[in-house]
Amino acid sequence: MEREKKVYLLFSGGLDSVIAAKLLQNLGFQVVGVHITSPFFEKDLSKVKELADRLGIELKVVEAGEDYLEMLKSPVYGYGKNVNPCIDCKAYMLKKLKEVAGEEGIIATGEVLGQRPMSQRLDAFRSIEKLAGLRGRVLRPLSGKLLPETVYEREGVVDKRELLDLRGRSRKRYPEILRKLGLSGELPTPAGGCLLTEPSFAVKVKDLIEHDQLTWENVKLLKLGRHFRIGKCKLVVGRNREENEKIASFSKDKDLILKVEVAPSPVGLLRCEGEPERGVLETAAGIVARYSDAKREKEVPVSVYRSGKLIEVIKVQPNFNTDKYALKV
Template sequence: MERKAYLLFSGGLDSIIAAKLLQKLGFKVVGVHVTSPFFEKEPEKLKELAEKLGIELKIIEAGDDYLEMLKNPVYGYGKNVNPCIDCKAYMLRKLKEIAGDEGVIATGEVLGQRPMSQHMQAFRSIEKLSGLKGRILRPLSGKLLPPTIYEEQGIVSKEELLDLKGRSRKRYPEILRNLGIDIDNLPTPAGGCLLTEPSFAVKVRDLMEHGELTWENVRLLKIGRHFRLGDCKLVVGRNAVENATIRKILSDKDYLITVPGIPSPDALLRCKGEPERDVLRIAAGIVARYSDAKNEPKVEVAVYRNGKLIERLEVEPIRDTTPYSVTHKGS
């Protein structure tokens, strides 16, 4: 009977080693990769990597339930808005849905490698939150950890596991050689977790504070300069590519603001309801400030909605503004 191991697969070096070690132990490995706009990796490179490793790959997208978790994680955040323990438990629940009651559930985690999510207490918390107590095999540190159900049942021998600990990778070259891994010939899908980045975390917190945390709005965070104007969000393009993206993603309710006739950013104004008059003028002033007319005393700015010109505003460019430095509380 074929033995399967379902591995939480990031595409990083630790999950690569875990995949090859599980194969060496006689398992058919199914890599499960959870993706979202917060931690995207190139799917084609992931597929190419899985093929070279000889493992099956399943890529699944985080759903709205991930956003609900992000608003109020059981174990809180790291330095920014990274809910590392809750995030790992979420991914493992998704992996469990795929695996069912079949096979071994595994990760490439290393004891002590990450301060928030890879210490002994964090491992216990992840197992409790994911509903997988005693059922998560961590083969890279297995010799140092309490036995899992797989060791108790004789499915895996603790002596066959590794005893890696901490952030040092001095032993990795020898481990790679022993497992027959030529890392130089493997594709390495780029990408980290944006929730750990301070500037991105500010924008995510803003969405949460204003009840606007949706995947559509999260994707918008990855382009442009962002300004909060009361119940409105202004996103100002920084180059031609971002301008084109803004025009492409405009909804029927969004406003497009630009300075006609001269080099200018395109900006998207997205509001919960109809924007107040002074909000439109502030938004127009910000767009004028980033146009080639920024040094003019007055600039004519065009406002479009649903593809139609609805207004031309003559405004003074707002000076010396930076993202989130201009706010409008409203009445």
């Protein structure tokens, strides 16, 4: 059996992708790990690289582009419990893998049949392959014995009997598998889940989708501070000094920065399409004042800056309920 072929493996750095890499290597393939990254699912890249080095595989890192956001707005197979479009997301990753692999490369993943309810069922595997234009062309070595024949088995590139038969969530067999594959000792574990599966994050992503404001720049802001929707504007309010500094550094030309200067105060970033209406600006100032140390005062002056220049000071009453505007579960 010919065995110098390159396999392009979706390499998250999770244990399943590590096992898949080692198994394919032991079968004589040259493995290229392809790590897809995005602000929604970010792992410690240095740990992923360390893992790839430990395994002796080449690593390619691909950043999800604008096309990921387009997919996220209206996924063909819909969302899971939150705003996670798992089937479309996996298909997206496979398409990226295909771009890296070209026509000749073998495509593989470390997916396990039945491990995840939405994207790792047999029918989901079929949908993912169809959407990615890779029907029967995705090798899943961890469950290969249990899955329909792929083109690689048909063409004699891989022997089904050499693949594993893992199914479900249980990890009982993993220690034995790791030992047999020669994967002993501590492996670096790059932590990091997917924010699209978190209810509190999903609320904020949905809000951006509804207001047609889903850009990577806006997504990065979602990781910081408290978020408020005031009409067409979005207000982000820092919760500590570090967040205040980061939020201020995210500010673009048209954004407004709001803060109370007579008492310790959070920084608020108000992002609008066009000039904010007076009522919106006053509400935003009221929210910033509400989270400042001057919140018990009858009237609080809130400074409004644009591009580093003070443009006005608004006097507001901070004692109102911010819940109406808050983006939270």
